[in-house]
Amino acid sequence: MDLILDSLCKGMACSYAKLQCNHYAWSNLLRTSINPVKRLHIPAGYVASPYYPTPHGGWVAGWSESYRKAALLVSNMTLAEKTNITCGSGYFMGRCVGNSGSAPRLGFPQLCLQDSPLGIRNSDHSTAFPAGITVGATWDKSLIYARGVALGEEFRGKGINVHLGPTVGPLGRKPQGGRNWEGFGADPVLQAVGGALTIKGVQSQGVIATIKHYILNEQEMYRMYNVVQPGYSSNIDDRTLHELYLWPFAEGIRAGVGSVMTAYNAVNGSACSQNSYLLNGILKDELGFQGFVMSDWHAQISGVASALAGLDMSMPGDGLIPLVGDSYWMYELSRAVLNGSVPVDRLNDMATRIVATRYQLGQDKNYPDPNFSTHTQGPTGLLYPGALFSPSGVVNEFVDVQFGHAEIARNISRDAITMLKNVNNTLPLHTNSSFKIFGTDAQKNRHGINSCPDQGCDEGTLGMGWGSGTARYPYLDSPVDAITSRASNVKFYNSDTFPSGLTVAARDIALVFINADSGENYITVEGNPGDRTHAGLNAWHNGNELVKKAAAAYGTVIVIVHTVGPILLEEWIDLPSVQAVLFAHLPGQEAGASLTSILFGDVSPSGHLPYTIPNNESEYPTSVSLINVKIGQPQDTYTEGLYIDYRHFNAHGIKPRYAFGHGLSYTTFSFSNATITAVTPLTSMPLARPPKGATPTYRTTIPPPSEAYWPANFSRIWHYLYSWLKESDADAAVAAASTNTYPYPAGYSQTQKLGSPASGDQGGNPTLWDIAYNISVTVTNVGHYAGKAVAQLYVQFPPGVNYDTPVIQLRDFEKTKELAVEESQVLRLSVTRRDLSVWDTGMQNWIVPDIGGSYILWLGESSDGLNLGCATGWLVCKGGWKSPV
Known part of the structure; x- marks a missing residue:
């Protein structure tokens, strides 16, 4: 094995590249010996631009205290302690589906990460809530939030630190996509509201929520990189990325989400786990994300490259082949810092983001330890089921965390x-x-x-x-x-x-x-x-x-x-x-x-309906069909642009069997007395972003190799992942730092940037969420049964704008309480600056395309049931207008 590695690594400065070489050597060997892979060219015009370095976390005011406390802890960590908390301990190496390393000397515990978005996976005495698509079908913000709170209560009750949900990607671009049901519907606003309210509910209980999968993982087949084939590349233009697929992630980050999980696939040719444009440029700069970025399980495909591109935590920690004690990080990340290939500054930020997120959610105060095992339903079992030899002990305490949540689950199932x-x-x-x-x-x-x-x-x-x-x-x-x-x-x-x-x-x-x-x-x-x-x-x-x-x-x-x-x-x-x-x-x-x-x-x-029901599959654009490529890197190019689901049907004048938002009742409702009020005057561009706040500073010199030495007389678990190195390896890594230069990627820099003009706070420029118009409407039950009504608000851009825009786009919704016969309720909806903007790829900012024009804000009970419109130019609302669809 060593001879093969030496021959494969020759000429690669192996002391630096060891982080990747011991994995890629075998993967390249397998690729050439089993099935030679020729990477297909990405279509012209689709580029994953480099963005370096990773922006430091901590510059948002709402996180400053958590970062202050985190900096105090991280400044006292050794190299091995920092690298340990950034990586999982290995597949099946703990009670939870993911188990981070810890720093027990400083009181920083192992973090338990656990699925799923609808309940605690492989556990007992917990609730199996309705899936995300069902929650979206309620169109009820109060129920969405209540489910989030209940999920948070259950995950906390089981001692889970990180809830691996909600899912807002896939968006549902492909009707046959396998995991669409985990999200809330085939619309960015429906997804965004579902995701953000779930995050707020979960995190109200002190549990770290994880918004996923970032990004464009719109089908299951060919999603993962393996030894014979790269994961597919989702090729997308910048405007479509921003206006559809990033939209719910921005809302989730604005809601204060603690973690983001990367997807398996590539975007514009660069794997999501090491795509510097997506992680550094958009997520941590433009969207101001302050928490930590984790990989999906085994989605990490490199060591140094993923660290430089903005990945903060590797899950479950294993490298190319799980359960053999191999890792891209852990001990290899210690080596990479010692040899200078991963700057100390980057490692400090990785560790600080993780520690700060724990403080931000208050998990340093009376947070319970895990009391269940995801691997067995018995009271006792292996403590490390993935280890070659594992001690046994109590792994399940059978703590009941249902707390009467069946009623919330039943209400959602009923109202959906x-x-x-x-x-x-x-x-x-x-x-x-x-x-x-x-x-x-x-x-x-x-x-x-x-x-x-x-x-x-x-x-x-x-x-x-x-x-x-x-x-x-x-x-x-x-x-x-x-x-x-x-x-x-x-x-x-x-x-x-x-x-x-x-x-x-x-x-x-x-x-x-x-x-x-x-x-x-x-x-x-x-x-x-x-x-x-x-x-x-x-x-x-x-x-x-x-x-x-x-x-x-x-x-x-x-x-x-x-x-x-x-x-x-x-x-x-x-x-x-x-x-x-x-x-x-x-x-x-x-x-x-x-x-x-x-x-x-x-x-x-x-x-x-949280999606459209077609008359036949041929009504969809061919670009949203499943890709089925047997060799090479599959290319999934988003040539339909903004036109998915109802946007596509409306653009082509196709009357579906049932439109997005359709739903009947035993009673009928009238919408009347609608009013529109201007709130914040619009300008073509958002106001200038506020400057970044201060971020933690540390010494950036390479630490002494002794900080990564194996402790004396340490009893290790075979195949468990550790961050220590043999003394000779650590010493050799430091020696290599002064004699070799790591081949950094194109565009690499260690100079922190001032930040994107589209940024300024969590989710982006804070003025994007300025309310431009408030709309109120009276909903009256004019039928013969009690019932609830949903008011859906869609925006129609003025004619003649210099941007291609869908006919209508959902921008807000509200649901009434149960109205008795002849009872009324006033619903209040709003549209923000962002709701009336488009993403300008040249200016790299959100632009209101026609300040003097009149947007029409349509109200109705479905996307094809709009007959009440409010004109922003005249500040009038009228019924009986002809619907645009």
């Missing part, structure tokens, strides 16, 4: 249910009717609700997709159980094949349950490698056939859909017997009672 069709008021139903229920999706998985690891199967009621974004069910309230508890005349056919020889009575009502699943790429379910490749956007398990046969036999058919995203409905949606359709999305543990409350009219449905 989206009624797409209801002919002749077929719904709500009467409990004394005769019900025939079809489809395995109506009942719990017959093998056990948690029988499939990470929910990696489509058996029974679909409450969540599959992968690391899941949680174990404490129980599952299935639809069939809930229906049979309410109705006395129920017959259930637990099959996805319509039974033959049925006797059908005229009064029978058929309830047909179908679903569509997806998930993360490390699990393949029924031929789907994460993304929905097998059935496309069709229902799984021949769901279309089940509905059609039920519709041929019964006069009244109600279709209930549990789905990760849009599905095609054309084969049966217009059949006369299909009287009603409900999308229940992914309800988590509360699938049953939430549904029956809608079916039997306890509550009127108030969910709205």
Whole structure:
């Protein structure tokens, strides 16, 4: 092995490049011996510009005290202590899915990082909340925040320091994308509100939230770098990046998120974990991010390069091959600092960001230790399951952290249910009717609700997709159980094949349950490698056939859909017997009672679609299809630009089956007495950014090698990752610093920049969030049932602006309380400077394109149901205007 490494590293200043060489040597060897990879050229015009150095953290006023305390601690750390806290201890090397190093001498503990965005993954006595897509379908800011608080309470109760959520990337650009359901919907504002309110809720409990995946991880296949193929490159223009995909990240950073997780893929040819433009230039400069950047698990593909580009924490810490004690950082990062390839200044900032984030969330005061294991459900087990030899001990204390959160989960599942069709008021139903229920999706998985690891199967009621974004069910309230508890005349056919020889009575009502699943790429379910490749956007398990046969036999058919995203409905949606359709999305543990409350009219449905449902897949632009390349680096080029989901349909005049934001109710609402008020006068550009505040300063000389020596008589765990070096290695690294020059990347600099004019605070220039206009509207229940209404506000740019803009774009929304018949409520919405701006790629700033022009702010209950407009030029609101779509 050493001979191979020596030959591969020759001419590379191995004392410097060791950080990468001991990994890349093997990866390059494997690539050339197994499958020679020719990296494809990135299309012309797509560039990952270099941005160095990493901006120091601590210049935002709201973080200054945390950075002051962090600087005191970090200034007393040894080299090995600093490198230790920036890296995980290895795959399966602790109770949690991620376990950082620690500095026990100074009282800095190991941090526990744990999935998932909808609950505590692989744990017990915790809540399986509805998925993000379900939360988005509520269009209810109060419920979004309440779920965030509940998640924070549960993660804190289990002693978890870092919650690996929320997910705002993928945005849902690709309808077949495997992890779209983890986010809140196919719109940057819906995603942004969902992400920011979740962050505020989680962090209100002292838990560090992690916004992910940064960025453009819009499909699962080919996302990861491996020994035979690079991860795909998402190639995007700067304006589209800012106006769509960065939008929710900016809101999350503005909300004070403590951590950002990088994606697996590349962007414009540069891997996200070492893309200096994305991490240094946009995240830490333009967006003013003050926390720490972590890699997704095994997304780090280099050592020095990722450190210089702005990565602060490597997770789970392993290098190319996990579970062998190899790492890009840990001891190799100690070596890299000693030999001068990673500046001491960069390491100090990495460590300070991590320590400051812990202080910012108050975790230095009475924060509990982990009391669970993500690796076993037993009370005792291996302390380090990934080690060659591991001691055992108590790993689970079975602490119940549910705290009555089932009610929050049930309210979300209920208020997300989206009624797409209801002919002749077929719904709500009467409990004394005769019900025939079809489809395995109506009942719990017959093998056990948690029988499939990470929910990696489509058996029974679909409450969540599959992968690391899941949680174990404490129980599952299935639809069939809930229906049979309410109705006395129920017959259930637990099959996805319509039974033959049925006797059908005229009064029978058929309830047909179908679903569509997806998930993360490390699990393949029924031929789907994460993304929905097998059935496309069709229902799984021949769901279309089940509905059609039920519709041929019964006069009244109600279709209930549990789905990760849009599905095609054309084969049966217009059949006369299909009287009603409900999308229940992914309800988590509360699938049953939430549904029956809608079916039997306890509550009127108030969910709205967080995506568009097309008539057929060919209506989408071809660029949002899944890429399927077998060799080389796949190229995923965003040629559709700003035009995804409803933006695309509107631009091309395509009337979808159901528009973004669509959702029916048992009652009807009127919108009246709308007013618009100007608040902050607009200028074409934001005001000048405030200057950066002071940041911590440290000595930047290379420390003595003794700070990285192995302690005497230390009992090590095999394959556990440590930050120490043998004395001879540490001494050799220091000696190399004076005789070799590391080959730094193009554009590298150690001089701190003043900062982007688009920056100035967390999320960007603070004047971007100045409210330009307030809008109020009175919503009145003019129907015959109590119910909740959603007011959606879309902006239409003035005609003739010098920028191509979508026809309409969502900018705000509000939901009423439950309104009794004839009851009214005034809803207040707003638009900010940023809402009325475009990103100018030449000026690298947000520009209001037409100060004198009149923007139209449209109000309605869906993107295709807009008939009340407010003109900013005249400060008037009128009903009856012709909708632009």
